[in-house]
Amino acid sequence: MTARVMVIDDSMLVRRQVSAALKTPGYLVTEAIDGVDALEKLAGLTDTKLIVCDVNMPRMNGIELLEKLSAQGSAVPVVMLTTEGQPELIQRARSLGAKGWIVKPFKPEFLVATAAKLAPLGA
Amino acid sequence: MDRHLMLVTTELFAADDLPVERCSPPSEAGLGKETYCMSSIGYVGNGVKGVLILAATRAAAEAWTRAAGGLECDLVDTVGEFSNMLLGRLKGRLLKEGIPISLATPLTVIGDGLRLSVAPGVSSWQFFEGPGWHLGTRLDAAFEAGFQRKETATAPAEAGDAILF
Numbered sequence: 001m002t003a004r005v006m007v008i009d010d011s012m013l014v015r016r017q018v019s020a021a022l023k024t025p026g027y028l029v030t031e032a033i034d035g036v037d038a039l040e041k042l043a044g045l046t047d048t049k050l051i052v053c054d055v056n057m058p059r060m061n062g063i064e065l066l067e068k069l070s071a072q073g074s075a076v077p078v079v080m081l082t083t084e085g086q087p088e089l090i091q092r093a094r095s096l097g098a099k100g101w102i103v104k105p106f107k108p109e110f111l112v113a114t115a116a117k118l119a120p121l122g123a
Numbered sequence: 124m125d126r127h128l129m130l131v132t133t134e135l136f137a138a139d140d141l142p143v144e145r146c147s148p149p150s151e152a153g154l155g156k157e158t159y160c161m162s163s164i165g166y167v168g169n170g171v172k173g174v175l176i177l178a179a180t181r182a183a184a185e186a187w188t189r190a191a192g193g194l195e196c197d198l199v200d201t202v203g204e205f206s207n208m209l210l211g212r213l214k215g216r217l218l219k220e221g222i223p224i225s226l227a228t229p230l231t232v233i234g235d236g237l238r239l240s241v242a243p244g245v246s247s248w249q250f251f252e253g254p255g256w257h258l259g260t261r262l263d264a265a266f267e268a269g270f271q272r273k274e275t276a277t278a279p280a281e282a283g284d285a286i287l288f
Contacts, residue, residue, distance in 0.1 A: 016193055017193070056207065084211060086215075101286045
């Protein structure tokens, strides 16, 4: 059994990197280019089990998306994947319900291990 | 600032198995005449603001895309993302130095023989080369009067770190 992961990043290169890493073990991956696009797609994809989200994006950034998801009462775990490592920003994301923080460039095995913990295949 | 930029540029590309070395400018004016993709990201901190610029040839962006596992190179996207990772690393270093900054998103342009119009003395290009390609980076920083470093209690997360809450 597979599980759907939404990858949100304004960089196509990163979306493709993340998608390739997660498709290998069997995840179904949907891509979104920013927070606005993600919210629109999430409304129609209720089977999403995990969100992997950048922080710095145009239109709606990752922290703003976390605020929206928190306000909606979303239970989908969110892992931030970003170049940012500032402790205050990490704490802000955590307080908004994020479940993890990965700093780019990322190691695919770390991302897959994180996905396996938060959205195990076959669960 | 220039020392930090040199170190993070070397670190970033080494992390993607793309070792680079400092090299001389492609022309007297700095950038060469070939097609460049140039990405800039503004930043602002308490008493400091500036911009990071990354300029890359098509060959450079194609090499970076391949190293990142990509097949098709979107020049704007690739150079924009690498400038983002470069400034992200720099942000971590500056935070350790007591200079927290916030980043904007990249603005990227492509053109033949691009030139940059900047005030003299603000910053200078640093050039690096890989096998068959080169890149240029520069970091402009303007410090306001009364600028002071701010001590931070917690170290920033580093590139490659994965934290589960």
